[in-house]
Amino acid sequence: MNRNLSMILxxxxxxxxxxxxxxxxxxxxxxxxxxxxxDKGRSxxxxxxxxxxxxxxFVVDAELPGNLGPPLIQMQAxxxxxxxxxxxxxxxxxxxxxxxxxxxxxxxxxTESEVDLVVDYIYSL
Amino acid sequence: MITIVSRYxxxxxxxxxxxxxxxxxxxxxxxxxxAKADAAASDSPEVILFATKSLYNGAKQKDHAWIATSRExxxxxxxxxxxxxxAARQAALRAQLTAQASLAQANLESQAWRTRVP
Amino acid sequence: xxxxxALLVVFSVTLPALADPEADRLAFAEFYLSxxxxxxxxxxxxxxxxxxxxxxxxxxxxxxxxxxxxxxxEGELLYAxxxxxxxxxxxxxxxxxxxxxxxxxxxxxxRSEVITLEMALNLCRExxxxxxxxxxxxxxxxxxxxxxxxxxxxxFAITVPPEGLSAYEAGKQFFYERRGQLNxxxxxCHLQSAGGMLRAEIxxxxxxxxxxxxxxxFKWEQIGGLHKRFIECNEQVGAEGLAQQSPAYRNLExxxxxxxxxxxxxxxxxxx
Numbered sequence: 001m002n003r004n005l006s007m008i009l010x011x012x013x014x015x016x017x018x019x020x021x022x023x024x025x026x027x028x029x030x031x032x033x034x035x036x037x038x039d040k041g042r043s044x045x046x047x048x049x050x051x052x053x054x055x056x057x058f059v060v061d062a063e064l065p066g067n068l069g070p071p072l073i074q075m076q077a078x079x080x081x082x083x084x085x086x087x088x089x090x091x092x093x094x095x096x097x098x099x100x101x102x103x104x105x106x107x108x109x110x111t112e113s114e115v116d117l118v119v120d121y122i123y124s125l
Numbered sequence: 126m127i128t129i130v131s132r133y134x135x136x137x138x139x140x141x142x143x144x145x146x147x148x149x150x151x152x153x154x155x156x157x158x159x160a161k162a163d164a165a166a167s168d169s170p171e172v173i174l175f176a177t178k179s180l181y182n183g184a185k186q187k188d189h190a191w192i193a194t195s196r197e198x199x200x201x202x203x204x205x206x207x208x209x210x211x212a213a214r215q216a217a218l219r220a221q222l223t224a225q226a227s228l229a230q231a232n233l234e235s236q237a238w239r240t241r242v243p
Numbered sequence: 244x245x246x247x248x249a250l251l252v253v254f255s256v257t258l259p260a261l262a263d264p265e266a267d268r269l270a271f272a273e274f275y276l277s278x279x280x281x282x283x284x285x286x287x288x289x290x291x292x293x294x295x296x297x298x299x300x301x302x303x304x305x306x307x308x309x310x311x312x313x314x315x316x317e318g319e320l321l322y323a324x325x326x327x328x329x330x331x332x333x334x335x336x337x338x339x340x341x342x343x344x345x346x347x348x349x350x351x352x353x354r355s356e357v358i359t360l361e362m363a364l365n366l367c368r369e370x371x372x373x374x375x376x377x378x379x380x381x382x383x384x385x386x387x388x389x390x391x392x393x394x395x396x397x398x399f400a401i402t403v404p405p406e407g408l409s410a411y412e413a414g415k416q417f418f419y420e421r422r423g424q425l426n427x428x429x430x431x432c433h434l435q436s437a438g439g440m441l442r443a444e445i446x447x448x449x450x451x452x453x454x455x456x457x458x459x460x461f462k463w464e465q466i467g468g469l470h471k472r473f474i475e476c477n478e479q480v481g482a483e484g485l486a487q488q489s490p491a492y493r494n495l496e497x498x499x500x501x502x503x504x505x506x507x508x509x510x511x512x513x514x515x
Contacts, residue, residue, distance in 0.1 A: 055442050064443040068436050093426075097240070100436060102425040105158075107230075108193070108222045109424055109481075112158045188417075188491050190483040191424045223424065230421060238419035241430050242267070243274040 041121025044114050051110065051118050056101070059125065069101060075125045086119045157225065162218045170213035173221055174201050180224035189231035193223045262412050264403045264501050271502045275450045278437060287451030288509050294438055294445050302513070311388055311459040311511040314466045318389025321382060326371040332386075335367035344394035345508055348497050350407030357410050357493040360387055361468060378487040384466040387457045391510035399453065399508065401501045414498030417491055418449075423482030429495075453496070453503035455512035466511060469496055 035043075045051040046062070054062045058071035079085035087094060090105030104110045110118065166173050178198060184190040197220035204213035272284055279287075279294070286293040292302045322340070325331050333339035337346075347360040358366070364386055365375040376383045403411045418429045432441070433449040440446075456469045463471070470492045474484030485491055 066442045067440045068446075097237075098435075100427060100431040102427075107226050107424045107426060108159070108219065112160065185483070188485055189422055192478065192481050192483055193424050195483065227424075230426065234420040234422070235416075237421070238416050238428065241419040241428060241435070242415070243270045243434070 037117050037120040038124050039121075041117035041119070044110065045118050045121055050114070051104070053118075053122075072122055072125050075123050079123070082119065082123055085123060086115065089115055089118060089122070157222055159215075159218055159222065162222055163215075166214075166218060166221070168214070170201060170205060170210055170217045173214065173217040174198065174205070177217055177221040177224050180221065180228060184224060184227040184231060187228075187231040189227050189234075191223050191227045194220050194227060197223065262408055262415065264408075264411055267415070268502055268504055272450060274434065275437070275448050279448070284450060284505075285507055287448045288454040288506055289512075290447035290451050290455070290514065291445045293451065294447065298445065302515075305513055309459075309511075310461070310513050311457075311466055314385045314388040314457075314459070314511065315392045318385035318387070318392075321386050322389050326368070326373050328371050330371045332364065332367055335363070335370065340390060341393040342397060344391050344510070345397040345399050346401070348493060348500060349402065350404055350410055350497070352404060352406045355406065356490065357407070357414075357497045359488065359493055359496055360390060361470075362488055362493070378468070379471065381465070384457050384468065387468060388466055388511040391457065391508065394508050395510070397508050399500060399504045399506050401497070401504055403497075403501060407497070410494045411498055411501065413491070414494035414496070417495045418498055423477065423480035425480040427480040429476065449499065450503060451506065453500040454506050454508050455510040455514075457511050459511065459513045461513070461515050 045053045045059075048055075053059065053072065054065040056066040056068035058065045058067065058073070060073065075085065079088075088101075091103040092099040092101035093103060102109055104118070105112065105115050177194075181190060181194045181198065184194070197216045201213045201216035201220060204210075204216055275287065276284065282293060289299070289302075292299040322332050337343055344360060347363065348357045350356075351358045361378055361383055364383070365378075368375055376386075421428045421431065429449065432446050433452065436446050437448045438446060453469070456472075457466045458472070459466045460472075468487065470487040473492050473495065474487070477484045
């Protein structure tokens with residue numbers, strides 16, 4: 001919900017900056033919006049050298065996502081317990097030994113706090 | 126002497142990795158993290174780095190070394206040269222974690238691969 | 244009694260090592276036939292281009308001006324050039340070395356190791372007093388491109404003598420073992436997930452992976468051998484690549500090429 005709102009705001013700002021270039025200069029003087037944990041998690045998830053989730057998962061606003069893993073939608077319905085989602089990202093093999101999902105926590109691909117941020121983001125989808 | 130140390134470290138790592146495996150089913154994961162390694166390890170980056178290199182060489186001998194380990198070892202060495210002990214220690218700890226995980230992987234995979242043959 | 248039990252245990256542990264390559268190959272082929280029921284096995288020699296019509300058409304357009312053509316021409320000249328002692332490569336190979344790639348790699352019983360075509364070329368050079376070529380270099384790429392070109396249309400006929408079983412088995416283990424920080428086996432992508440999309444890339448089947456080397460890869464901007472691709476794959480999953488022509492990679496090539504037995508050679512080729 002939050003993300004939708006911030007998206008609308010960003011789009012509005014983009015459209016406004018195209019229509020009214022002067023207002024962009026004004027906007028630049030305003031203090032920067034502090035990124036939420038969801039924003040931070042999103043950028044880790046989208047980063048090819050970090051989470052790189054889109055290599056395998058469909059995400060609603062992703063360009064050319066892969067399809068090796070299930071689409072990341074309705075995550076709260078699929079994971080009523082947030083800790084189960086976190087465990088899945090930490091080491092998916094603990095639930096399914098045949099999974100090809102990289103063990104992001106177990107293999108230190110992401111740090112503990114990065115995993116938490118990614119969980120925040122994925123849980124918002 | 127170096128061989129003995131490296132063998133010893135290998136066993137230590139295997140033991141550590143066993144603990145890691147035992148905990149892997151918990152929902153709140155209990156595997157090795159940087160924070161835990163930080164709390165458990167010696168303060169000296171040189172000591173951590175020495176042990177880590179022998180773990181890394183053990184993984185390399187099994188053709189199972191990770192890029193992340195050699196990258197962090199290089200970062201640690203550079204920081205040591207520059208006299209930044211805190212940065213060296215953090216990089217050495219990161220290298221140690223991946224070196225342990227790569228050896229655990231090599232150990233597990235020496236049998237697990239059979240389950241994937243069609 | 245205890246000895247008997249111990250023997251039984253040892254036997255049952257070593258049993259999986261008594262591999263049956265032909266049974267493996269049939270199961271391997273069967274896997275891809277059932278994964279891709281509408282694609283005949285031979286089509287997989289074109290890799291991902293066998294699986295996606297749009298990508299295939301783009302690729303066929305590129306092949307109108309094959310980027311490996313110069314390598315084949317250069318390789319032909321190199322191949323014919325005499326060594327300082329007056330001999331040449333032709334003296335080292337059956338049929339003068341033309342149209343023989345389908346028999347490589349093979350297990351050399353005397354040396355007790357897998358010999359790839361690249362290694363055979365360097366052994367030939369050493370035998371005639373020449374310095375070995377760099378496995379990653381252009382000259383080796385050109386020579387093997389020419390030899391592959393003369394072997395086009397032949398079908399792989401790799402054999403595994405009893406002495407070669409452990410090398411074959413080591414290669415098989417490498418293929419199915421997860422490695423690297425990302426924890427992927429060769430088989431994770433090219434067997435278990437073959438046909439799936441990794442972002443916009445389609446994952447090719449391993450049953451065509453041995454047929455088309457060396458390959459001009461646009462990403463590399465040069466022609467390179469199968470081991471260069473092994474290194475790239477290993478590094479993509481966060482594992483350190485091994486040296487080209489290292490024993491582990493030669494064993495992997497041995498297994499992989501055996502799995503490609505019966506497939507038609509179509510090298511050199513181009514890939515994105």
